[in-house]
Amino acid sequence: MKKGFLLFLLIILTISVFSAVRLKDIAYFRGARDNQLFGIGVVTGLNGTGDSGNVTSELLSNMMKNLNINLQNAFTTKNSAVVFVFADIPAFYKEGMKLDVTITAAGDSKSLEGGFLIQTPLYGADGQVYAVAQGSVLTGGAEVSTTANLQKRNKVVGVIPQGAIVENEIPATIVSKNTVTVLLRNPDITTAARTALSINAQFGQKLAKAVDPSSIKVNIPDVFSDDLISFLALIEEVEIDPDSRAKIVINEKTGTIVFGGKVKVADFTVNYGNFVISVDNGKVGDSDATIYNLVNALKAAGATPQDVIAIIQNLSAAGYLYADVVVM
Structure with missing residues (x-):
């Protein structure tokens, strides 16, 4: 396939600068399921x-x-x-x-x-x-x-x-022993901890506790004992800064690479074709050793999409890439 027909997309998901999201967009209440x-x-x-x-x-x-x-x-x-x-x-x-x-x-x-x-x-x-x-x-x-x-x-x-x-409603119970449980759609220890802290900060008292990476148990205050829906609505509007494991997704057919801004690389030197790229003391040239800066350096050196994908896969296999690599 000729270079001119290669589709090379770099979708940069810079997690570190994500704005906070509402809890209702990343979680739901236990019992409220399809x-x-x-x-x-x-x-x-x-x-x-x-x-x-x-x-x-x-x-x-x-x-x-x-x-x-x-x-x-x-x-x-x-x-x-x-x-x-x-x-x-x-x-x-x-x-x-x-x-x-x-x-x-x-x-x-x-x-x-x-x-x-x-x-x-x-x-x-x-x-x-x-x-x-x-x-x-x-x-x-x-x-x-x-x-x-x-x-x-x-x-x-x-x-x-x-x-x-x-014709018939399926019974759903979201309250158990005067508590509700928030379930994260993508379980993560850091996100669960941040969720509990954000809920407590919202109400000015310790109501929430992360039970595991997917569950946050929240006590219902006495003031909301007869107005559960208002309490749940307030919880849904709590803003969270979600976290996730570093991941790189590669589609070899289209030449698409998707990665987050927190993906780091260790020091290494790669000799590939007619060019040499090095990461030394946590730097790619004058920039931090991130996958984003590495890909830009490879492109500047003349690497094709297939070259970049091959190098990323080899770095992952050698243990120099601090992220999960998923090949589609």
Whole structure:
């Protein structure tokens, strides 16, 4: 591949200068979690692209019997397909609220395009019905002729936006022994400690304690004993300076390198091709020994994206790079 066609992107995530973020953007309260729902239904209205087997016919016949409609002959058609139906129900969703639904063909249907899902109960892990789905199945935009080498649409998977109606609320409890627990989406010891300190500073008293890298337990003050929502809202607005382990993500196909500003490199000398780059006494030339400055030095020396990626991988293997390297 020629140099002119190489895509070389350096996305610099300088963690040290990140502005503080709201706690609600990096954490949630224990008990306030999504739950998965699942069901098996039938999509009808297909133009001869449905299932070829007899399972669909049996399901349709049973549906007819439930509606007190007795058929004299077997109900057979290729205009229907058995499907699996999936949805996620967030915490605190009440009866009547709507959910997005995903539909996938269960049999040998060639396409669900233009189909309509018959009313289908959606079950939780406990076997109880929590929502009912029904509606027109969308499989994406229309096919168009193009010279581009694009992947064809998968017509045996579709969606029904707002296609399920919640029938029963899933119980959710976020208070335990007069405490609530904040859970970090990305567990980290430093972030957990900072979260507890920030919450205590916000309320001017020691209410929060980091239990582990993902959990911060917070006592509910007496003044908020009858106004929990206001207390939770104040916690969500607490600003945190999150921390994370140094990491470099490399996509060899596109030549993309993503890294944070705290990534450091040890002293080393690399002889690669026609150039030599050294890190001596914690400096790359006159700059600090960071991956950002190292990459800039390599580019200035004429290194291609593939050269930079190869050097970073070798530095990591030799232990001179203080970061996790993830190759995609």
